[in-house]
Every structure is written in structure tokens, then in C-alpha cells.
Amino acid sequence: GKGRRLVATRNIREGVTLLMEEPISHATxxxxxxxxxxxxxxxxxxxxxxxxxxxxxxxxxxxxxAAWKAYHKHECKCMVGLPKRLERLPATALIAGRIILAGLSSGTDAKLPEISKSSPMEKGLAKVGKKAKIRDISLLDTLWEKKATEKKMYYAQQAMTLMNYLKPAIASLTSAPTANNMAALLSLLDANSYVITDPEMDSIACGVYSVLSMINHSCSPNAIVMFRNKTGQLRTVKSIKKGEEICVSYLDLISTPRERRRNLLEQYHFECQCSRCAIFFHEKKIKMSADESMDEKLSKLLEGKEKSLEKVKSSLEAAKLGPSDSKRALSLSRQALSEAKAVCGPYHAYVIRAYKQIWKQAMYASEMEISWEYGRKTLPLLEFVYNSPNPVYAADILFHARVCWYLQKVEEALEYYKKAAKVLKITHGEEDKMTKECHERICVAQAEIAAKAQALQ
Ligand SMILES: [Zn+2]
Ligand SMILES: [Zn+2]
Ligand SMILES: [Zn+2]
Incomplete structure (x- = not known):
């Protein structure tokens, strides 16, 4: 958000852990x-x-x-009463519940004079929150006012579910949080929580952090947030000069500038001013003003293109099926790729997404040769998307190296293990299991290649 920012107080090189932080609250x-x-x-x-x-x-x-003392003593009562269809609560709902319920376990808020009101929600945030987070309570309402009606309706509905879920624990309270409080809390959590990933970059949980939530966004970030179980780690991926702002990316960077802009506006309420966005939208503006004399025919044409792009996007989404349906998913993704190629340029985000989807789905469908083929097609495109070391990209290179290794393409595996090690060293660190895996495989592959060369002589 605005106003809060993290600035380097000295020159820092890439691949350095700047801080580690435990979550205020988290859920799987x-x-x-x-x-x-x-x-x-x-x-x-x-x-x-x-x-x-x-x-x-x-x-x-x-x-x-530890969990029982912190919140589960109350949460358990609520969970026991859940009807079957509501048992799979989303992580954000659990976190919201935990923040509220943690307040019930706390005795007094006398030690925290900043908090004037004493509803369970404020107590909850006060108990578990550090200073930066407590100040956010006052932001709750202003951010909430900025939400589109449609979004407010969405959160109001979620709040009703949350309210029902928490009923066994909060029904008897005199100052229980209102549905409006809960809706605002849920939207705050959506804008401030991190998706917690494991080293392979699977999204395992969500968490709310105090200092980490103050870091601003850039589409060309100089830092990343990595996780060791629930501990968040801020790591540099570029060398940063004294006085430079430290930024991370809030978004999946395989997206179009327009998608990025829309996401940031809807979820975080700001317009990105990073160099990548500035260049793109500046060029657009010049083009737009030149286009003012454009005749109707041409504008109809552009509208048509916009529509075909929407169609490609929904085809891509429709192809995202679970691993159990991987064969069908694979054929749907291939269809989406040919649709994308028909309307987009070769480096368009939708083309890249389609390639990546086929690559991963082929592996789940045990079509290893196809996976290998698409891996080597996708990786150069990803290198173009991420212009700084990115943990998802690092895991992707390793993924391809493993496929090569599995298919006994030793020389190619060696090449990609080396590439992966170089990026992993910065994103995951030298001590990470995946970095070590690369170094081990590099040794074995080199020995194998040397032995083969000797046998040929
Ligand atoms: Zn444990
Ligand atoms: Zn329980
Ligand atoms: Zn940007």
C-alpha cells in the first residue's frame, strides 16, 4: 500500500536474506x-x-x-458443528476466524493503549498483531469504501458464512464483531496475505505477516519472499543500492500488462508505476492519441481482437483440471494453444501460459516425451518473462532437468541442472535441498559423460 515502504540502508548484493518473520496468523x-x-x-x-x-x-x-492455546480451543467447537458441505473452508476464512478467536483467549488489552475499542476483532488483531498491523485497523474502513459494490457483495456473502461458522464461539458475546467487520477483515486479508509456498513452489498455505506486508509491489522486483514452512524470508534477487526501495511482485508475472493493472487496481487499489508498466502504458497513450482519427472499421476490428483474447483466456482456464483428469486437460490445453497462436504474438502471456500448461499436464499424464518437448519450448519464453531471478522459474528449470534426467538425456540434463543451480542459488540459497540436488546431479552427469567419452576412445 501507500506510505509504507522498505528502503535499503546500505548496498546489498543479490541472494541475501534480509529478514525472517513468523506469521501473525496462517492456515493451510x-x-x-x-x-x-x-x-x-x-x-x-x-x-x-x-x-x-x-x-x-x-x-x-x-x-x-500451541495451536490449541492460540485459537483451536475455540475453533474446534466451531468446526465440530460444521455441516459436511462447509467442511472445506478456504484458508482466508480460517485465518479471519483465528484472528477473531485469538482475541477470546487474551485477557486484557491494557498493554496496548493504541487500541481504543475492545471488540473481539480488535482484541484479536491486538493480541496477535505487531504495531504495523494494528495501525491497519484504521485503514480497514477506508480501503473498504474503495471496493466496488460487486466486490462488497462478494465479501458480504463470505462474511455470512464466516459468521455462521464462528457462531458457537461468539454467539454469547456482548460485543461480537458484526458481519460488516468480518467483510472488511476478509477483504483486508485478501490484499495483505501471502500465499505460502514450499521450495517446489506448491501453494500450501496462506499467512498474514507484519513487516513483509509493508513491502510494495513492482512487476520487475528486486526481492522475493520465500518460506521455510511458515517462516517468511525476504531475499534479494538483484543487487540493491543504498536508498533504493525494496519491492516484491504481488502477481503471477506471466500475465499481460492489462491483466496486471486490473488485478492491482481491484485487489490492492493502486496503479503500478514500475518501469515495465510505465513503458507499456506510455507507448499505448501515444498510440491512442494517434488513433483518434481512426475510422470505425478499425475500431470494430480491435474490439473483435479483444473478444478473441477473452475467449483464449477462458479456454486456458477451462483446461485447468486436476491431476486425475490429466489426459483430458492435456488435449484441452493443446486446443487453447492453437487458439492463442491464432490471435497472439509468440511472446504473449496467453501463449506462454498454454505452453507451460501442456508441459506440466503432460508430466501428470505420464507423457514424458511431450513434457520434455514443451519444457524446452517454454523455458526460453519464461526467461523473457522474468527479467530477474524468480523462484517459480528456478523450480521450472529444475523440473525440466529432472525430466531430461528421467529420459536419460544426460547431456541436456547437465545443461539444465547447471542453469537451475545458478538461479536457485539466488532464490532458494546455497543450503537448499533443491540447490544441493543440482550439484549432486551435475557431478554424476559429468562423471557419466566422461566415462562414455573414455569408452568411445
Ligand atoms: Zn508441526
Ligand atoms: Zn479440533
Ligand atoms: Zn508494474
């Missing part, structure tokens, strides 16, 4: 619930279910006790 995403410890997010098996609600699980007794 639906697909990873019961596969990860709800408290520490570790995947250490077995994950034991809470014996009462059976809806969440923990890796250890310690984690269970």
Missing part, C-alpha cells in the same frame, strides 16, 4: 489440509488429526498444544 490451503501440520506446516508424517473435529492435523503434540 484446502488441498494441503491434513497433509501438512496446521501449526508449523511441516510435512513430517504422520500428521495426526485433532480427535474432536478431525478437520485439521498436527505433526507433533507440541504443535497441537
Amino acid at each position: 490451503r484446502i488441498d494441503f489440509r491434513l497433509k501438512r501440520c496446521e501449526w508449523c506446516l511441516s510435512s513430517k508424517q504422520p500428521i495426526k488429526r485433532c480427535s474432536k473435529c478431525k478437520l485439521i492435523g498436527y505433526c507433533s503434540r507440541n504443535c497441537q498444544v
Whole structure:
């Protein structure tokens, strides 16, 4: 958001961890619930279910006790009463609930004079929140006012579900949060929470952080946020000069400038002024003013193009099926690719998305040769999209290296393990398991190639 920013106080090189932070509140995403410890997010098996609600699980007794004390004592009561169809609550709803319920466990807010009101929501944020977050409460209403009616309706509906879910814990309170409070909280969480990824870049959970939420956005970021279980790490991916602002990207960067602009406006209420957006929209403006004399025929043509682009986008979305439906997904994605190629240039975000979808879906469908073919087609396009080291890109290069290795294309595997190691070193760090995997494979591949060369002599 505006006003809060993080600035480098010294020159910093790339690949450095600037800070580590624990979340104010967090929750697993639906697909990873019961596969990860709800408290520490570790995947250490077995994950034991809470014996009462059976809806969440923990890796250890310690984690269970910590969660119980923090919020689950109240949350469990709410979960036990859930009808079957509501059992799969989205992470944001769980987080909102936890923030509110944490307030019920706290005794007094005397130590926090900044908080004037004492509804459970404010107590909740005060109890778990650090200073930066507490100030956000006053922002709640102003941001809320900026929302489009359509969005407000959406959050109002979510708030009703949340209200019903929390009823067993808050029904008897005299100053329970209102549906309006909850709607505003949910929209605040949408704009301020991070998707927590594991090193392979699977989205396992969501979390709200204090300092990390103050970092502004750029489509050409000089930093990234990585996670070790639930601990957030701010890492540099470019060398940063003293006085320069530190920015991360809030968005999936495989998107068109217009998509980026729309997302940022709708969800975060600002217009991106980064160099990439500035160049694009500046050029557009010049073109637009030259186009004012444009005849009707041409404007109809452009409108038609806009419509075909929308169609490509929905074809791409329709092809996103689960791993169990991977064969059908693969053929739908191929169809989407030919649609995209018919209306977009070769570096258009939709073409790149289609390539990437086919690449990954082919692997799930055990079509390894197809996956390999699309991996080598997609990676150069991704290199064009990310103009700074990006963790998703790093994981993608490693993905292709593994496919090459599996198909016993040793020389190509070596090339991509080397490429992956170079990016992973910056994004994930030298100590990461994936970086180490690269170094090990590079050694083995080099030895194999040398042995083969010797055998040929
Ligand atoms: Zn745990
Ligand atoms: Zn429980
Ligand atoms: Zn931008």
C-alpha cells in the first residue's frame, strides 16, 4: 500500500536474506489440509488429526498444544458443528476466524493503549498483531469504501458464512464483531496475505505477516519472499543500492500488462508505476492519441481482437483440471494453444501460459516425451518473462532437468541442472535441498559423460 515502504540502508548484493518473520496468523490451503501440520506446516508424517473435529492435523503434540492455546480451543467447537458441505473452508476464512478467536483467549488489552475499542476483532488483531498491523485497523474502513459494490457483495456473502461458522464461539458475546467487520477483515486479508509456498513452489498455505506486508509491489522486483514452512524470508534477487526501495511482485508475472493493472487496481487499489508498466502504458497513450482519427472499421476490428483474447483466456482456464483428469486437460490445453497462436504474438502471456500448461499436464499424464518437448519450448519464453531471478522459474528449470534426467538425456540434463543451480542459488540459497540436488546431479552427469567419452576412445 501507500506510505509504507522498505528502503535499503546500505548496498546489498543479490541472494541475501534480509529478514525472517513468523506469521501473525496462517492456515493451510484446502488441498494441503491434513497433509501438512496446521501449526508449523511441516510435512513430517504422520500428521495426526485433532480427535474432536478431525478437520485439521498436527505433526507433533507440541504443535497441537500451541495451536490449541492460540485459537483451536475455540475453533474446534466451531468446526465440530460444521455441516459436511462447509467442511472445506478456504484458508482466508480460517485465518479471519483465528484472528477473531485469538482475541477470546487474551485477557486484557491494557498493554496496548493504541487500541481504543475492545471488540473481539480488535482484541484479536491486538493480541496477535505487531504495531504495523494494528495501525491497519484504521485503514480497514477506508480501503473498504474503495471496493466496488460487486466486490462488497462478494465479501458480504463470505462474511455470512464466516459468521455462521464462528457462531458457537461468539454467539454469547456482548460485543461480537458484526458481519460488516468480518467483510472488511476478509477483504483486508485478501490484499495483505501471502500465499505460502514450499521450495517446489506448491501453494500450501496462506499467512498474514507484519513487516513483509509493508513491502510494495513492482512487476520487475528486486526481492522475493520465500518460506521455510511458515517462516517468511525476504531475499534479494538483484543487487540493491543504498536508498533504493525494496519491492516484491504481488502477481503471477506471466500475465499481460492489462491483466496486471486490473488485478492491482481491484485487489490492492493502486496503479503500478514500475518501469515495465510505465513503458507499456506510455507507448499505448501515444498510440491512442494517434488513433483518434481512426475510422470505425478499425475500431470494430480491435474490439473483435479483444473478444478473441477473452475467449483464449477462458479456454486456458477451462483446461485447468486436476491431476486425475490429466489426459483430458492435456488435449484441452493443446486446443487453447492453437487458439492463442491464432490471435497472439509468440511472446504473449496467453501463449506462454498454454505452453507451460501442456508441459506440466503432460508430466501428470505420464507423457514424458511431450513434457520434455514443451519444457524446452517454454523455458526460453519464461526467461523473457522474468527479467530477474524468480523462484517459480528456478523450480521450472529444475523440473525440466529432472525430466531430461528421467529420459536419460544426460547431456541436456547437465545443461539444465547447471542453469537451475545458478538461479536457485539466488532464490532458494546455497543450503537448499533443491540447490544441493543440482550439484549432486551435475557431478554424476559429468562423471557419466566422461566415462562414455573414455569408452568411445
Ligand atoms: Zn508441526
Ligand atoms: Zn479440533
Ligand atoms: Zn508494474
